[in-house]
Amino acid sequence: MDRILIPDGVKRCSFPIFSLWILVLLGVIGWGIAAGAAVLIKALNLTGLNDYFGFGAYITADLAIIALGAGAFFSGFLYYGLSKFFPSLKELGKIINLAVVVGFVCYTGALAVLLLEIGQPLRGWFGYWHANVHSMLTEVIFCITCYAIVLVIEYVPLVLENRKVSESKPMAILAHSMHDVMAIFALTGTFLSFFHQGSLGGVAGVCFARPFAFREGLFIWPWTFFLFILSAISSGPAFTALICKAMEIVTRKRLVDRTVYELIGKIEGGLLSFYMILKLADTANWAFNMSPRFGLKLTDYYWGPYGLWLLIAEVGICGVLPALILISPKARKSSFLLFGAFLLDIIGVSINRFVMTIQAIAAPVMPFDKWQVYVPSVYEVAPVLAMLAYCALVISLSYRYMPLFPRETELNR
Amino acid sequence: MQFAAGAVGGTLLTPLPWKLADDSAVWSQNWSWRPSPERGEITKVPSVCTLCAGGCGIQARLVNGNRAILIEGNPANPVNEGSVCALAASALQFLYAPYRVTQPLKQTKKRGDKTGFQAISWEQAQTELSKKLEEIRGEGPHTVACITSSRRSSMDDLWAQFFNAYGSPNLFKMPSECDASKSAAQLTTGNSSTFAFDLENAGYVLSFGANLLDGCAAPSRASGALRRWKKDRYPVKIVQVESRASITASKADVFLPINPGTEAALAMGIAHLMVNGANYDAYFVKNNVFGFEDWTDSNGKKHQGFKSLVSSSAYTPEQVAKITGLEPAKVRELAKEFASQPKALAVWGTGRADVSNNTYHELVFVALNALKGNLKPGGLIGLAPKAPLSELSAQKDILSENSSQQPRLDLAKSQNCPCPQNGLYGFLDAVSSGPKYPIKLLMVHEANPAHCLPENKLFAAAAEKVPTLVSFSSFMDETALQSDYILPDHMALERFDDVIGIPGAPYGYYAVSAPIIKPLLDTKHTGEVLMKVASTLGGTVASSIPWKSYEDFLKFRVEGIAKAKAGAVIDKPIEISSIKAGDPVTSNYSDAADLFKKLKAGLCWHDAPSAVTFDKTTSGKLELACQSIGKNAQSSDDVIYLPHFAPLKPSGSESEWPLLLVSYSSPRVSCGYLANTPFMNKLIPDSMLAGDELFIDLNPQTAASLGIAQGDQVKIKTTQGEAGAKANITPAARPGVLYIPRGMGHKAYDEYIGNKGVNACQLMEVQLDPVSGMGTVWATRAQLRRV
């Protein structure tokens, strides 16, 4: 039915099956949109947020999804920027399109959820117009917006490569000329993205009256700026790879060469190890140097559901462990270990974003203050799930109708 | 497509999109459903607060003279010195309450049915009330009764005047802590007044359960005293004796935890040690106290004196320790300290402002202060002086003369009390259980007995027997809801009223509360309704109440002060507690009109304290052996004349009801006639209320033995009733004792006020004091279990 839209030489599942899948996704999106509309109309009392938990599921999901979407800019950076010097990085070209799509959906999805998060969406543009240059959030707003625009520009040529669209000559020319300048955009995007991953880290790190989140004393303040960049680039490509793997499983096809996965594994292994070293140093500094200065002990930060297990999970099981796996060339050979490590890696960074958002404010600061527990409501869960469904939807459509994987035809011959 | 591109490009160059974006933001800043307060000239109007008996000076801020926006303290007032309490700060929420009664109502369906209220005109309301009163008067005027507030206001006297002229003795007040003080003052000094405490000048304060900071009868004055006690240099030591680690206990320097209701035993123990150690004011006792030594009555019969009673083995530190739960050494230490401290004052209370105390216990505290010499002239305890207001005297006709033969209904039953006082409980009891004569019409004014009278079911039972119930409430409260007629009074800020003295204050005080604003609704001053009704009834009733307006009536009352040339108006800030008994206070007003003008402008009148006089007693001394108790006594035991520890046993057995339930008041919860305000709801901690669930406080030890955890849903059952609640485990509670806050659990009003927790009054047991016949409340036997 949609034969003419499907790229040449590739096989796709039958249209009815695809429609069914799309309908499911649309259902989730519809549910999320309904919940989001309810929040916009009836205000934020529908959420599980309160005066203690000013930030909740929306922000956590945004931070996590943006970190994971970092695969786009970092792969782009490696491919367009560094591959001139390190030819082995050319391999990444085989997955770069998917990385761009993933980045695009993550960022646009995050922006949509961000609109729900603020109490006065109609004044959202104040962030640009009345910006406070000191605020990390201002940086976030600017960078996310700019980078989302960059991603749109990067995504458009992919759309233009659709068989039907590229029949139109001006479109083909446009696509071609956009491809030529893609490197510039990719590098601009890299800069922007580095910057805002950092500012997202800064959002927590600059709260100098929140000892859980505040970081200073190591390198440049706020130190979390760099930790967030590192953690994002050490997990974003892993996320892209994992999505690719998932697509391979679902479509029962090979989409990229295994060497690509192993290359990503190698890069991520190195970065993650570096990140872990810094993170451990940071954690030690925070726990044994900074906190005592604020009159707090490490155990003061952990209580009830927000137990020490979070730290162990984040830094140990989902940090050091995948790092060790990924730097070992032998372990990378095992699919189980390779993709298992990718999974742990992205869980680790998600926990990090959760901890820096939710736990940072759950932990009482005043001695006579009490711990509180945050439970998101369905009005928060639904839009977040809808955002994920939106990601899946765009990826599905892109995969079906655009030549995302240059090697797909060859690999499945 | 090109057209669209051009249009987009062009539009971006016009102000349209930018102006719309800006306007949408501005729109969000001025949403039409967000109220926009009317602007205008802001003025301040002084007045005096009558929401409780505290007598604070207030001032209201008005916009354009017709919209009150804030109640503040009046800095010119010596009692509150510019401060306000949470209740007064939110007083406007009563004025603008959605649950106000907007006009006279008549119940046309079953009592309590909100939909049955039919709006009637004042003309009709007053005519029907007058007609009823006229009819009943012919059959016997004593069958009309009234329950009014326990504030000290000329309204009380107007009611009394009306009832005297009309011919019914059945006028009752809601119970008050002062009732017992009045009884004790009557018995020991022969004066019909209450004891007054010079808190501000005390050098050491020993408080036997007085809830000075937990919502007492005169909260502003207590707060002012605390401020003076907590001065930087030589602060005053405060010792709090009670069972709960209350706010007062926490602010005190020493908290002595005792079993609930055993304060008087400890006082006896201290007296025991003072007497045995000859460490008391022997000179004062010898010359001014009767009954300290053994005494002989007019029949020549010899009786035991207080000295021999208190020094007996019943009140040794060991015995007292056993009763109170304190260590004997603590009792000794306390006695030594109290006896040796100059200017040591013992104050007392039941921990609540709105219920009477056990008379014998009241006498014990008087005795302890007597031993300390505090009742001598210039001492720390005096008698509350009275403002010399014009007296009222009712003219009587044949009907009222005849009916005055009829006994007051409470007395008809509890005639055994030797010293009967405001017997509301006796009255309610009599009405509901075969009275000597029926009550045909019951009026309720400024009171909400259906909710805030401990053991409130007694009121419900009595109300059932009364064919016509008339409420004068400004609000649709629980009692108004049960009434056949509601003749709404103005809200306190809309009407003339006055404050005659401050409970427990040694200085004379009088203030007029002038309206801050014109009445908002179709309401009428109850005083003026009485005047109208009286004039309709005609004859001596009309001539006894000749005033046309309540303001005229107050003018008449103030004339008395002017005539006596007594006291002075406070027109500049003074330290009122520095005036000693007998100090001259020179009047600073020219005549009655001038005085009233000043009072109306929010200034208050004051007079020097008055020392305790004993010339009205049989012996001409302070009677520790209260001879008047003997008159109706059934027992011939000598102890009945003397102050002693005589707890009234709560009903039920300890084995069946292993716990005690004690109610407490909080300054953040209004627990009298006035319900809480939405502002005050914000102040209620989440350890007291969660949604509509009230927390009952219990000690961790008690909780452990009952297997109850923090926040558990529990069922509390007392000998009086049961209710569901949540458990709040706190070391503020004494083991074995449960604590419940008062003032919660309203069923009437609106969604902001109603259905919050449990009404303590439905769980508490009232016991009648054998001396005064008044209801006392201290503890109720209870069970608690997790559900």
Added chain:
Amino acid sequence: MSEKGHAQSNIRLGMVIDLDKCTGCGACSAACQAENNISFRPDESNKLRSISWMYIYQLDNKKDYPDYKIAYLPRPCMHCDADHHSPCTFVCPVNATTRDENNGIVTHIYPRCIGCRYCMVACPYHARSFNWWDPTWPKPMTSMLSPEVSPRMRGVVEKCTFCHHRYNKARAKAYVDGTDPNKATYNPACADACPTKAITFGNLLDEKSEVAKLSKDPRAFRVLEKLQTKPKVYYLSKQDWIRNLADNSLT
């Protein structure tokens, strides 16, 4: 600019609250609500969503009966004077909350606020409340709203302003009276209301003011001094257990 990183003036408005005198009666908080048009809802028992500019914390000494003692700590906005920025003013993306360096008041402007709640996250004192609902009043009670403070709309943050509208009014009056507006004094509603006069307010930099003297009292302390937030709200207490609750390491 000085070493402190912000312009210096000779006015720094601050507050001293004597906890030994505070009885937790709630008058300050009620007066604050009336003065500042603070909205309320039928159920206010969820303190995590209850708007309160002057929240009264109950402290206890964590001992068992009968040594158990409570105290109350009224918490207005601390108007932190931290170098360069207060925790909240530093993070607001739209300059809705700023510190006026002329007098030290940390202000929050509702029409500018976009409701991102970042300031609430940054504030360790929970001094800020969010309008989770459209503020509404039972109909007759709209009559008691003050025109001197604008009612908020939903979706914005609000907090104690030290009643800066009273300050503005005092300054305006000084202009009309021909006196120096920089010497204008005023009291916020809470300080006026306090029945034990536990709250003192004034210029911390005016050596002769009561508030300056009290802030240097040996009993004076601030909450979370170790975080370097430098609150302009001081507390007084003689009792060690209360003073120890000021900072985490002390308990």
Added chain:
Amino acid sequence: MNEEKTSASGKVVGVLLFVLGFAGALVLGYLVFPNLLYSQKLQPLNFSHAAHRDNDCDSCHKFRPDGTYAGIPKISNCKECHESAQGNTEAERILVEEYVAKDREVPWMVYARQPDNVFFSHAPHKGKGVECVTCHRDVTKEEKLPPMREDRITGYSMTTMEMTECEKCHSAKGVSNNCEVCHK
């Protein structure tokens, strides 16, 4: 889709269409939109400032003792002279019959009304010597009150001073531009 054929004339048409769209948008944005956005309301009655020229401005527009500005006078102020009709204009008739006689305030619409969130005090401005006409229209010769133009979305008067104007003057004069100076 036969683009090659139509390309030449198509381009011309395209440019024309673009210009048309562009011009249409400009007309809409600059001429139609403001009239749609702002309503026009007339005051309840006409007031001629010119006719009151022999009075001082201060005799009607006064300061209150607490330093606030009374703004438009109350009916009691009008009553001082207009207890009975002073002429036979329609405005005079409305004033006397509808307001003075019934003792009702005239519901004047304020051209410079600021929203609730703005604190504006005339006192410091007057104290610093700012002339009335710096911010308000010159009314000395005004015979007829202009219609009130109100933004339909925001409810603001078209002549309400905007924040940027306040800020400009404040910074020019070295006055604080801190938020709470003008917001409440």
